[in-house]
Amino acid sequence: MTTRKVRVRFAPSPTGPLHIGGVRTALFNYLFAKKHGGDFILRIEDTDSTRFVEGAEEYINESMRWLGMKVDEGVGVRHKKGHQRSYRQSKRSYKQYVDKLIKSGHAYYAFDTPESLEKLRERAESRKEKFSYDVKTRRQLDNSLNIEDKRFVHQRINNGEPYVVRFKMPEKNEEIYFDDLVRGRVHFQTYNLDDKVIYKSSDNLPTYHLANVTDDYRMGITHVIRGEEWLPSAPLHVMLYRALNWEDTMPQFAHLPLILKPTGKGKLSKRDGDKGGFPVFPLNWQLEDGIAAGYRESGYFPEAVVNLLALLGWNPGTEQELFSMDELIQLFSIERVNKSGARFDPDKARWFNQQHLVRKSNEELAKLFQAELKERGHERENGYVSEVVGLVKERVNFVSELWEQCSFFFEAPVEYDGKVVKKRWKGDVPAFMTELVPVLEQLDNWQADAIKATIAEQIEAKELGFGLVMNAFRLALVGGGFGPDLMTIAEMIGKEETIQRLKAAVENIR
RNA sequence: GGUCCCUUCGUCUAGUGGUUAGGACGCAAGGUUUUCAUCCUUGAAACAGGAGUUCGAUUCUCCUAGGGACUGCCA
Numbered sequence: 001m002t003t004r005k006v007r008v009r010f011a012p013s014p015t016g017p018l019h020i021g022g023v024r025t026a027l028f029n030y031l032f033a034k035k036h037g038g039d040f041i042l043r044i045e046d047t048d049s050t051r052f053v054e055g056a057e058e059y060i061n062e063s064m065r066w067l068g069m070k071v072d073e074g075v076g077v078r079h080k081k082g083h084q085r086s087y088r089q090s091k092r093s094y095k096q097y098v099d100k101l102i103k104s105g106h107a108y109y110a111f112d113t114p115e116s117l118e119k120l121r122e123r124a125e126s127r128k129e130k131f132s133y134d135v136k137t138r139r140q141l142d143n144s145l146n147i148e149d150k151r152f153v154h155q156r157i158n159n160g161e162p163y164v165v166r167f168k169m170p171e172k173n174e175e176i177y178f179d180d181l182v183r184g185r186v187h188f189q190t191y192n193l194d195d196k197v198i199y200k201s202s203d204n205l206p207t208y209h210l211a212n213v214t215d216d217y218r219m220g221i222t223h224v225i226r227g228e229e230w231l232p233s234a235p236l237h238v239m240l241y242r243a244l245n246w247e248d249t250m251p252q253f254a255h256l257p258l259i260l261k262p263t264g265k266g267k268l269s270k271r272d273g274d275k276g277g278f279p280v281f282p283l284n285w286q287l288e289d290g291i292a293a294g295y296r297e298s299g300y301f302p303e304a305v306v307n308l309l310a311l312l313g314w315n316p317g318t319e320q321e322l323f324s325m326d327e328l329i330q331l332f333s334i335e336r337v338n339k340s341g342a343r344f345d346p347d348k349a350r351w352f353n354q355q356h357l358v359r360k361s362n363e364e365l366a367k368l369f370q371a372e373l374k375e376r377g378h379e380r381e382n383g384y385v386s387e388v389v390g391l392v393k394e395r396v397n398f399v400s401e402l403w404e405q406c407s408f409f410f411e412a413p414v415e416y417d418g419k420v421v422k423k424r425w426k427g428d429v430p431a432f433m434t435e436l437v438p439v440l441e442q443l444d445n446w447q448a449d450a451i452k453a454t455i456a457e458q459i460e461a462k463e464l465g466f467g468l469v470m471n472a473f474r475l476a477l478v479g480g481g482f483g484p485d486l487m488t489i490a491e492m493i494g495k496e497e498t499i500q501r502l503k504a505a506v507e508n509i510r
Numbered sequence: 511g512g513u514c515c516c517u518u519c520g521u522c523u524a525g526u527g528g529u530u531a532g533g534a535c536g537c538a539a540g541g542u543u544u545u546c547a548u549c550c551u552u553g554a555a556a557c558a559g560g561a562g563u564u565c566g567a568u569u570c571u572c573c574u575a576g577g578g579a580c581u582g583c584c585a
Binding site: 011012013015045047048050051110112113114117118121128129130132162163164166183186187188189192193194196197199200201202203207208209212227228229230231232233234235255257258260262265266267308311312313315317318319321338339340341342343344345347348349350351352358392394395396405420423424465466467468469470471473474475480481482483484485486 | 511512513514515516517521522523524525532533534535536543544545546547548549577578579580581582583584585
């Protein structure tokens with residue numbers, strides 16, 4: 001293969017929300033394309049008319065946008081005039097390829113009904129065997145290979161009898177192999193392969209196998225990067241390239257390891273999210289009986305999702321774990337993709353978000369936090385909110401957790417943590433707090449260190465424990481035993497508010 | 511069942527024919543912090559098993575076991 005421009009595609013089918021595993025496949029395609037200065041194509045594999053789901057395509061587009069994967073060609077992308085072509089397979093024609101394969105003897109018509117095949121499967125099942133439409137069985141079935149006179153074949157077709165076209169595996173065994181970019185050389189024997197349906201007359205559409213191969217050819221795809229679940233059908237695809245005489249431009253394959261459930265067995269599925277309390281979809285998706293949670297709506301940053309997904313099955317070989325999209329593009333290499341499946345770890349996912357959150361500027365976080373503040377009836381200027389956010393951001397994983405860490409910067413506590421009350425609000429403390437009020441009222445220089453000095457002076461005069469008093473003071477201002485530096489809090493909420501809260505505490509805490 | 515793929519701490523992983531097998535998440539302990547969190551230090555924690563090749567295998571080969579994917583007129 002000469003040096004063709006790298007062109008890869010992400011080719012989901014619009015059968016529902018995009019699964020996080022699919023998102024990672026898209027990401028690896030994207031990173032690979034951009035790393036090599038190539039094109040990232042989004043193609044919709046809607047060749048199953050019975051499984052089409054309304055809104056799925058928009059969902060896919062929106063997910064790509066949210067995550068920052070820029071699609072060079074595909075549905076939802078405006079193309080220059082003259083370059084208009086469809087990236088939806090249902091809008092494309094495959095007839096010529098079907099005919100070509102039939103003519104060259106690489107495919108044949110089959111008239112077996114789904115019911116009759118189902119029966120054969122059941123019968124095989126009862127013998128603990130598996131029915132396979134292949135070299136060994138096709139001679140006993142209702143297909144054009146067994147019809148001497150081709151006129152009868154066309155007669156049945158012309159009569160409107162439903163049929164499918166199947167790929168004809170060779171009579172004599174052949175060894176098929178290819179060099180997978182992540183797995184190395186993979187071997188298959190055609191003797192073990194079945195005659196897959198490549199076209200169905202019922203909806204006049206090809207199946208995935210034919211559509212995928214011919215479109216990859218027509219779109220000049222150079223690398224097929226997809227999930228490991230496609231490995232078993234890869235030899236069929238290789239044979240299709242051969243049968244269509246396209247072997248010289250056949251793309252290189254890379255089969256990615258699967259993302260596995262956090263606990264238990266098997267690959268990550270839609271249900272695992274509810275059980276484990278983490279999203280398996282990029283965006284929320286409305287179900288008949290509720291909502292499937294998305295990363296976006298759960299409070300994840302897109303860059304955190306990209307980061308954590310990139311490290312599921314790939315790593316740069318250094319100890320760096322936090323990356324921007326640009327860094328990933330720079331560092332990505334398909335050779336460093338792992339072979340084995342990776343279990344998804346919800347804890348680490350949260351950690352990634354926390355890391356990205358801490359690295360964001362206070363101003364940016366403040367902007368995001370303002371929405372919640374407004375809902376809670378607090379209109380404060382960005383400067384103040386930024387300052388607050390800066391003080392507490394290291395304590396949270398999500399923007400949605402900010403409020404519980406800093407509500408006291410915006411409103412007085414309405415209740416006091418019982419445990420802290422019991423531990424700190426005792427002995428001479430309430431009396432001391434009462435005496436502290438007039439002292440603080442006298443203080444003009446309302447700044448953290450001045451406040452601290454003043455209070456320290458009082459404590460010394462009364463011969464009380466510094467820790468005890470400060471904790472009680474915190475209780476009065478915050479309502480609990482948490483939060484950033486106390487004096488900073490006092491300074492920020494202001495003299496009046498501080499004194500207010502002190503008085504309220506003395507009055508309300510029992 | 512058949513075909514194919516995979517196998518380093520609980521999880522994500524680095525790594526090499528000779529290493530104290532490294533990092534991260536999580537967990538535990540201690541320290542700092544007036545408290546919580548952060549932060550720092552420390553700890554527990556892995557080469558699936560068996561043969562073979564070799565002076566020496568976690569690393570190479572084979573076998574076994576385990577896990578996974580596929581096995582549709584789905585993708």
